[in-house]
Amino acid sequence: MTQHRDPVPEALVFNADGLLPAIIQDDESGEVLMLAWMDREAVRRTLTSGRVTFWSRSRGEYWRKGDTSGHRQYVRSVAMDCDGDTLLVRVVQLGAACHTGTRSCFTEREIAALVGDPSAPEE
Amino acid sequence: MTQHRDPVPEALVFNADGLLPAIIQDDESGEVLMLAWMDREAVRRTLTSGRVTFWSRSRGEYWRKGDTSGHRQYVRSVAMDCDGDTLLVRVVQLGAACHTGTRSCFTEREIAALVGDPSAPEE
Numbered sequence: 001m002t003q004h005r006d007p008v009p010e011a012l013v014f015n016a017d018g019l020l021p022a023i024i025q026d027d028e029s030g031e032v033l034m035l036a037w038m039d040r041e042a043v044r045r046t047l048t049s050g051r052v053t054f055w056s057r058s059r060g061e062y063w064r065k066g067d068t069s070g071h072r073q074y075v076r077s078v079a080m081d082c083d084g085d086t087l088l089v090r091v092v093q094l095g096a097a098c099h100t101g102t103r104s105c106f107t108e109r110e111i112a113a114l115v116g117d118p119s120a121p122e123e
Numbered sequence: 124m125t126q127h128r129d130p131v132p133e134a135l136v137f138n139a140d141g142l143l144p145a146i147i148q149d150d151e152s153g154e155v156l157m158l159a160w161m162d163r164e165a166v167r168r169t170l171t172s173g174r175v176t177f178w179s180r181s182r183g184e185y186w187r188k189g190d191t192s193g194h195r196q197y198v199r200s201v202a203m204d205c206d207g208d209t210l211l212v213r214v215v216q217l218g219a220a221c222h223t224g225t226r227s228c229f230t231e232r233e234i235a236a237l238v239g240d241p242s243a244p245e246e
Contacts, residue, residue, distance in 0.1 A: 009234055021144050021209075023155055030153030032146055035209045050239030074239030081228040082221050086144075086158045088229045092241050098205050105204035106211045111132055116173025116197030118215050 007047045008040055013085040019055060020085050022046075024097065026104075027076040027090040033097035034105040036063075038087065050075050052089060071095040130170045131163055136208040142178060143208050145169075147220065150199040150213040156220035157228040159186075161210065173198050175212055194218040 014020050019037040026033055036054040038046065042062060045053040052073035056063040066072030074092040081088070098105040137143050142160040149156055159177040161169065165185060168176040175196035179186040189195030196214040203210055221228040 007235065021158060023146050023158060025155055032148055032155065032211050035144060035146060035204065047234065047236045050237045050243075072241070072245075074241045075236050076238060078234045078236040079229040079232045080234055081158065081232065082223050082225075083228075086228075087234075088155050092239065094241065100205050102205075105206075105209075106202040109202045109204065111170065111201045111203055111210075112130065113170045113198050113201040114173045115199060116215065118195070118197045118217065120173075122195075 006044070008043050009080065009084070011084040012040070012043065012080060012087075013083060014040060015085070017057075019057070020087060022052075022054070022087040022089050024052065024073060024093075025088060025090050026093055026097075028092070031104055032106060033091070033093055033103070036065075043087070046075060046089065047078060052091060066094065069095070069099070071097065073097070129167070131166050132203065132207070134207040135163070135166065135203060135210075136206065137163060138208070140180075142180070143210060145175075145177070145210040145212050147175065147196060147216075148211060148213050149216055149220075151215070154227055155229060156214070156216055156226070159188075166210070169198060169212065170201060175214060189217065192218070192222070194220065196220070 018039045022038050024033045039055045042053045042055045053064045072094045076090040079088045141162045145161050146158050147156045162178045165176045165178045176187045195217045199213040201212050
């Protein structure tokens with residue numbers, strides 16, 4: 001009998017809702033495109049299909065990025081963080097990652113912030 | 124009487140625990156360094172002090188990155204996403220961003236994944 005090993009690492013930690021955040025980064029430019037959520041099954045689909053799948057918290061359903069918009073995300077690599085509770089997915093992004101039509105969900109949404117000075121005396 | 128305007132945008136959306144995820148990105152290299160959580164006060168401190176401050180969920184306290192380790196994060200810019208529920212903070216990172224000593228929390232934590240082919244016929 002063939003044993004099918006689960007491609008989802010045991011070390012992954014999902015929150016009380018069974019989800020973890022996935023950061024989506026443009027593999028070529030390094031631009032951070034968006035953050036969305038995955039449950040274990042969405043992680044499994046992302047790892048095994050070459051396309052990024054999320055769990056939509058608002059719609060309560062799986063959401064394979066680009067199926068409606070055509071703005072598909074092709075997986076280049078996936079990494080987890082030291083706590084196993086966040087994923088970093090590097091992708092080839094077709095078109096706009098954001099549903100508002102901007103390349104990234106962070107485009108033109110800067111918040112005024114004081115810039116820190118690494119050469120300042122340590123407080 | 125002087126009015127002190129809150130630097131934290133009204134549009135920010137915090138979860139049921141009063142937190143939102145902040146993605147920390149190296150401003151120079153574009154490397155994604157880590158993800159951690161901020162409450163409204165941590166966002167306020169991050170926007171106004173030039174140093175990144177998180178809320179530690181495990182310790183239940185504010186955590187100004189680098190105060191213990193020396194691996195300080197200096198703010199270069201802050202942006203929110205289209206839903207206002209995630210921040211992207213670009214930083215100058217001193218030393219290792221990860222408490223395990225690696226530059227990023229995702230360093231050497233790759234998960235085996237099928238690489239997607241953007242030129243394949245659409246399914």
